[in-house]
Amino acid sequence: MTLLTILFDGVAYGMLLFVLACGLAVTLGLMNFVNLAHGAFAMVGGYVCAVLVNRSGLPFFAALPIAFLASAAIGAVAERTLYRHLYARSHLDQVLFTIGLVFMSVTACDYFMGSSQVFIQLPAYLQGQIDIFGLNVGRYRLMIIVICGLLTIALQMILSKTRFGSRLRAAVDDPRAASGLGINVPQVFALTFAFGCGLAGMGGALGAEILGLDPYFPLKFMIYFLIVVTVGGSSSITGPFLASLLLGIGDVAGKYYVPKLGAFVIYTMMIVILIWRPNGLFGRTSAR
Amino acid sequence: MMLSAVAGIVLGAATAAQAQETVKIGLIVPMTGGQASTGQQINNAIKLYMQKNGDTVAGKKIEIILRDDATLPDNTKRMAQELIVNEKVNVIAGFGVTPSALAAAPLATQAKVPQIVMAAGTSIITERSPYIARTSFTLAQSSTIIGDWAAKNGIKKVATLTSDYAPGNDALAFFREHFTAGGGQIVEEVKVPLANPDFAPFLQRMKDSKPDAVFVFVPAGQGGNFMKQYAERGLDKSGIKVIGPGDVMDDDLLNGMGDAALGAVTAHIYSAAHPSPMNKEFVAAYKKAYGTRPGFMAVGGYDGIHLIYEALKKTGGKADGDSLIAAMKGMAWESPRGPISIDPETRDIVQNVYVREVKKVDGELYNVEFATFEAVKDAGKTKK
Numbered sequence: 077m078t079l080l081t082i083l084f085d086g087v088a089y090g091m092l093l094f095v096l097a098c099g100l101a102v103t104l105g106l107m108n109f110v111n112l113a114h115g116a117f118a119m120v121g122g123y124v125c126a127v128l129v130n131r132s133g134l135p136f137f138a139a140l141p142i143a144f145l146a147s148a149a150i151g152a153v154a155e156r157t158l159y160r161h162l163y164a165r166s167h168l169d170q171v172l173f174t175i176g177l178v179f180m181s182v183t184a185c186d187y188f189m190g191s192s193q194v195f196i197q198l199p200a201y202l203q204g205q206i207d208i209f210g211l212n213v214g215r216y217r218l219m220i221i222v223i224c225g226l227l228t229i230a231l232q233m234i235l236s237k238t239r240f241g242s243r244l245r246a247a248v249d250d251p252r253a254a255s256g257l258g259i260n261v262p263q264v265f266a267l268t269f270a271f272g273c274g275l276a277g278m279g280g281a282l283g284a285e286i287l288g289l290d291p292y293f294p295l296k297f298m299i300y301f302l303i304v305v306t307v308g309g310s311s312s313i314t315g316p317f318l319a320s321l322l323l324g325i326g327d328v329a330g331k332y333y334v335p336k337l338g339a340f341v342i343y344t345m346m347i348v349i350l351i352w353r354p355n356g357l358f359g360r361t362s363a364r
Numbered sequence: 365m366m367l368s369a370v371a372g373i374v375l376g377a378a379t380a381a382q383a384q385e386t387v388k389i390g391l392i393v394p395m396t397g398g399q400a401s402t403g404q405q406i407n408n409a410i411k412l413y414m415q416k417n418g419d420t421v422a423g424k425k426i427e428i429i430l431r432d433d434a435t436l437p438d439n440t441k442r443m444a445q446e447l448i449v450n451e452k453v454n455v456i457a458g459f460g461v462t463p464s465a466l467a468a469a470p471l472a473t474q475a476k477v478p479q480i481v482m483a484a485g486t487s488i489i490t491e492r493s494p495y496i497a498r499t500s501f502t503l504a505q506s507s508t509i510i511g512d513w514a515a516k517n518g519i520k521k522v523a524t525l526t527s528d529y530a531p532g533n534d535a536l537a538f539f540r541e542h543f544t545a546g547g548g549q550i551v552e553e554v555k556v557p558l559a560n561p562d563f564a565p566f567l568q569r570m571k572d573s574k575p576d577a578v579f580v581f582v583p584a585g586q587g588g589n590f591m592k593q594y595a596e597r598g599l600d601k602s603g604i605k606v607i608g609p610g611d612v613m614d615d616d617l618l619n620g621m622g623d624a625a626l627g628a629v630t631a632h633i634y635s636a637a638h639p640s641p642m643n644k645e646f647v648a649a650y651k652k653a654y655g656t657r658p659g660f661m662a663v664g665g666y667d668g669i670h671l672i673y674e675a676l677k678k679t680g681g682k683a684d685g686d687s688l689i690a691a692m693k694g695m696a697w698e699s700p701r702g703p704i705s706i707d708p709e710t711r712d713i714v715q716n717v718y719v720r721e722v723k724k725v726d727g728e729l730y731n732v733e734f735a736t737f738e739a740v741k742d743a744g745k746t747k748k
Contacts, residue, residue: 078568078572081568082565082568085564085565085568089562089564183396186396186397186400190401191396191397191398191400191401191404192401192616192617192620193586193588193589193617193620194620195588195592195620195621195622197622203595203596204595204596204598204601205596205597205598212597212598214596214597216596285592286562286564286593287562288586288588288589290398292397292398296559327562327565328562328564328565329565330565331565331566332565332566332568332569335554335555335556335565335566335569336555338556338557338565338566339556339557
């Protein structure tokens with residue numbers, strides 16, 4: 077029974093990691109842009125949700141899509157004004173630029189929202205545990221699994237089945253040929269980037285309950301996003317998805333069974349996987 | 365030539381006299397970063413004190429020079445040096461965390477400048493310089509009390525969850541010693557990493573070890589997260605109490621935790637609900653000025669500035685380090701937290717430790733005190 081509880085918690089944690097990190101998988105993997113400020117957009121989503129729920133009394137499920145839209149909108153503006161100029165620059169420039177953005181977002185958030193931790197006031201039906209065939213299941217974690225599962229399926233459908241998905245893949249693989257075919261490459265990139273930021277924002281809103289929300293969110297969890305993307309490989313969505321699940325379960329199980337080593341399990345898994353497959357579980361040998 | 369020299373001497377004497385008129389206090393606290401609320405509370409409380417009591421003592425004008433060290437000990441040291449050498453401060457004060465207080469200690473000794481520690485809480489601090497006096501608390505003070513209390517009040521088996529860093533280890537060691545001496549048994553001991561996002565697996569382990577209570581110490585900011593997940597996992601419903609030193613239930617965060625925190629029993633030096641008239645006045649004034657209630661860090665700052673004021677009164681305005689620290693030794697007064705004094709031997713604070721339970725008062729959560737242990741010294745030193 078304990079094993080099942082651990083498994084369940086691990087899956088929920090992994091799903092959460094995935095929603096938080098998959099936007100980064102898109103920008104880093106598909107657009108080949110190192111966006112370390114990804115967590116800042118997640119933080120925006122978290123705070124938007126917290127303000128709407130706590131101060132305006134909006135229901136949690138109504139606040140979630142707004143958190144998505146707000147982060148996406150900010151992402152779109154940032155892409156048009158800032159990021160776009162750095163697409164052609166070296167990765168080092170991109171790293172320096174985005175880490176600068178992280179520090180600015182931390183300070184701005186500290187200034188406007190205060191440095192204390194913020195909690196989103198959840199409705200009663202999302203709190204506590206329910207009993208499913210003798211297994212104690214946290215309601216909130218169950219909700220995360222459902223929402224993140226649906227999101228993953230939707231994401232996979234958009235990328236593989238829609239017109240936008242094929243345009244995106246074309247724009248990424250060969251921007252010049254794609255624009256020659258009449259695809260508006262900058263627009264496709266802007267939409268993709270905004271969508272990735274929106275996902276991050278939604279992840280932030282969902283994750284606040286479990287990970288906590290304070291101005292240091294983007295710095296604290298940057299390493300987790302990066303681990304998911306590196307381990308998963310950045311050329312598809314399935315890679316980061318499976319990596320998130322694996323890392324989530326590994327992390328939770330490690331902390332439960334060997335609490336003394338708990339914090340290191342996730343890093344050990346990363347090292348082992350990267351030695352075995354240097355480009356990640358599902359990485360192409362050379363993206364470009 | 366002669367004239368200008370005389371003029372120079374007169375001028376020099378004049379500036380020296382002017383310097384005598386003000387007593388400068390260098391306040392080094394984290395105002396930004398993860399520990400920012402510590403610095404903000406201390407700074408707020410000092411301002412409040414100075415508004416109430418005026419900014420002159422014994423004919424001297426008190427000037428506060430605020431520096432933000434963002435919790436980096438390296439910054440603390442540099443700022444302390446700069447304040448002592450360039451600004452010629454008479455006192456350095458503040459110090460949000462133990463490493464910061466330790467970083468400044470050698471400078472206090474060397475420059476013979478009193479160092480008033482208003483927040484940091486490990487035992488060893490006051491031993492690092494004869495010029496250090498402390499107005500906050502030590503973790504030993506609260507952890508030993510909760511250990512004794514738990515053993516005497518029907519709690520037999522305890523699982524512990526503490527953050528893996530110096531204050532966490534202090535809290536655990538002092539609790540374990542007193543709890544087991546009282547006949548209690550520790551069934552599970554988990555140290556969680558300081559930057560720990562998810563308590564779920566650790567809490568599951570606590571739950572499976574079926575203790576009567578969980579002893580918890582995590583840095584002030586993480587208490588809310590812990591309590592929410594404790595309730596989510598149903599530990600409250602399985603009758604496992606939460607006990608610990610009071611940092612987890614800081615007044616700053618308490619309301620954000622929600623009803624999950626109800627019933628938690630902690631030992632600590634201060635609660636905003638402390639029922640003395642002096643505290644009621646203090647809380648009301650603080651709320652009016654800053655819109656929030658004061659936490660234990662605010663009281664540390666309030667008492668710290670009081671200590672400096674009273675020491676100056678006692679020396680008749682003499683502001684050199686030796687006179688001030690001598691005046692501070694053995695000083696006793698009534699603080700918003702209750703009666704306190706500075707131990708003349710260790711220069712550490714002696715104070716009441718209260719056992720409190722989280723209850724709802726007028727729709728808000730408060731730590732309501734129900735037992736008092738009087739004049740508790742730092743167990744880290746009384747042991748020697």
